Amino acid sequence: MTAFDKPATTPSEQLDKLRQRGLIIDDEPRVLRYLSNISYFRLSAYTRPFYVPDEKPHRFLPGTTFDNVLTLYIFDRKLRLLLLEAIERLEVALRAQLTNALAEHYGPHGYLDPGIFDTRYNHSWLLEKMDKLVQERNVEVFLHHYRSQYASAPSQPPVWMVTELLTFKEVSILLANLRHEKDTQRIERHFGWKFRVLKSWFRSLSDLRNLCAHHMRIWNREFGSRPEMPVRRPANWPNIPVAIPTGSQLHPEQTLNPQSRLYMQVVVIESLMRIVSPRSSWSQRFVCLLDQHKNISRPHMGFPSNWEEELFWLDIVSKARSRS
DSSP states (O other): OOOOOOOOOOHHHHHHHHHHTTOBOSOHHHHHHHHHHTOHHHHHTTTGGGBOTTOSSOOBOTTOBHHHHHHHHHHHHHHHHHHHHHHHHHHHHHHHHHHHHHHHHHOTTGGGOGGGBOTTSOHHHHHHHHHHHHHSSSOOHHHHHHHHHOTTSOSSOOHHHHHHHSOHHHHHHHHHTBOOHHHHHHHHHHHSSOHHHHHHHHHHHHHHHHHHHTTOOOTTOOOSSOOOOOSSOOTTOOOOOSOEEOOOSSOTTOEEOGGGSHHHHHHHHHHHHHHHOTTOOHHHHHHHHHHHTTTSOSGGGTOOTTGGGSHHHHHHHHHHHHHO
16 A cells, blocks of 8 residues: 655645646746636646656646646536536426426325335435425425425425425436336326436436536546436437547557447437427537537547537537537
């Protein structure tokens, strides 16, 4: 086991380290400001593509500037914000559909019956969570109203409040544990995809949402939860290969799996957005963002080389580029 021996450093010392590694720094006060407000550690994730491969100690590729690193960081920030915009709409739609299915089939408090859910679902956790939330001093206005207005009602709130109080991940787990076909088929009819696929997609999107909300790097990330590939795909479903080359000249044999990268997630988002918000310009703005940063590696986000030529994307790409 290797002992941890890295000392803490000041922003000035961090700037010196970057310069010693060959990074071109033209405006020291500006770089110090970024290091003080973003942090060296966070920015370091965006320096890696600019290092000479397979060389230690690290050395930047000749001609690399601080703005090269900063541009990649800014792109990733814009990417996260754009993804959050779409995921918010999909999350709200899921909450609405889950609420409607359970309320219409079982009534406002029907969810209190564990028989609605898979036996593996921790139903007692759900009830305990709702009990705790209702009893807290600082509660949502709607919970306070429920607690004070309906003293003889069950202590847990009606299902339309429950789905607003749970996190996206908790809602996706509740969805995945629906037991009866009348519930799952209702949700299938709305979103247009099989329940097995929807379970996987919403769980994956909840994880992506958390990464974006906590300002984690999205570019060049391999995601742990992968959206499931539909067995029956529409005619315009894009080809998503099992491996694509990274584009590395030194290691041309290296490949990435686009199904575990952002590309698959974006296909899922766009597929659901066509149902939830068909008039949205989200996908066009996504293409515009990529076009504004042509030097940023697409393979590291899982994009196949010919993705723009896929029927799935053709109209979107055309509209996006006619706007710019």
